[in-house]
Amino acid sequence: MKPRERAIQALEKNDLEPSSVQRISDDAGRMKQIFKAETGRRGEVGVYIYGQEQGGERGRTIQQRMEAEMYSFRRIRNQTSLRSPKPLYDNGEDLAVCTWLKGQNAGHQIEKGRDAESLARLLGSGLAEIHSIRYEGFGEFGTDGIEQMCSTWPEYLERILDFLKRFDPPEPARDGISYLESNLNQVPEGFQPVHLHGDFHAWNRLVDSSGGLGVVDCEAGFAGCREFEVTRAINHWAQEYSVVQPFLEAYGKENLAEDWRSRTDFYDVLHATMGIIDGIRMSSESLVEMNREILADLVER
Known part of the structure; x- marks a missing residue:
């Protein structure tokens, strides 16, 4: 399944019917692809699809990179005055949905x-x-x-x-x-x-x-x-x-x-x-x- 189709599927699975889905970045298809979607229930959200690269960041797997990012978003949101995306869903492997951060x-x-x-x-x-x-x-x-x-x-x-x-x-x-x-x-x-x-x-x-x-x-x-x-x-x-x-x-x-x-x-x-x-x-x-x-x-x- 193509990344955009996976993004739409993840949104629909979480009752976030998208009216539009736009690719924002793909990091050469290796590190992470990001899709911005307009949804009725949550407004703008981002879908992160993590890619594989040789050896990973300091040996990290795709899942570990996703977990590190979601964990960082939560800690930064909860323990500082800074803004970061709010994690809404992840599949435990390589895909996550978060609120969209404007700026x-x-x-x-x-x-x-x-x-x-x-x-x-x-x-x-x-x-x-x-x-x-x-x-x-x-x-x-x-x-x-x-x-x-x-x-x-x-x-x-x-x-x-x-x-x-x-x-x-x-x-x-x-x-x-x-x-x-x-x-x-x-x-x-x-x-x-x-x-x-x-x-x-x-x-x-x-x-x-x-x-x-x-x-x-x-x-x-x-x-x-x-x-x-x-x-x-x-x-x-x-x-x-x-x-x-x-x-x-x-x-x-x-x-x-x-x-x-x-x-x-x-x-x-x-x-x-x-x-x-x-x-x-x-x-x-x-x-x-x-x-x-x-x-x-x-x-x-």
Whole structure:
């Protein structure tokens, strides 16, 4: 059955007769396809159909990615002032129906010339709210919380590195992994596990007409260390638009360890190495090449 037909079937099964069904994104058909439907009883809803890619996000199955996203939506809705889709139904395998979240894409607003500094402050404070959700250990989210919990952040990082090595990494990813393994002792054990979005950037945020922030695309979420996500947000977009300072001020520098900048090289290498492996498992040559260039530059330094 084609994805659109599956979306319609799921809506009808839940008494959400759709008057229209529109594909919004398909992530190259590998990660997730999203359909927006107009229904009489619930108004606009979204149907998420999760796809298969080699190895999965940090080894996750389709079902685990769906469970992580639905769990993240519920926690963010219930424990912060941020908006996120409300899960309505899932089939326990690869399809979920949620309320539709309205808003304008923050990344597109920055590209169109809206005040990047004010948006950076909104994103910084929003990330701090997500990170205010705390846990007892580190690990991926399942339906009811953390699965296969690690007691320390270095222990969880070792799990990530073991996963990366399964893919027979090309150069310079092998050098990146060697660097990470050699410098893992830089990373302290005493971090508080917090809720990480997993792919936090301006293009995964929606801003509504009143300036409220909405959160989407949470399937990579996990309980981790806030430094990991803050450094990625800086490198992924804040640095490009020269808004690092307002982003950090809104996030709250007091939320970070005093010496967190001493580990930025470590996280930069980790993000680029993971990006190469992501490109391999998604068959994206452009993603592999982009992160290969970033990592080669980091290794040379």
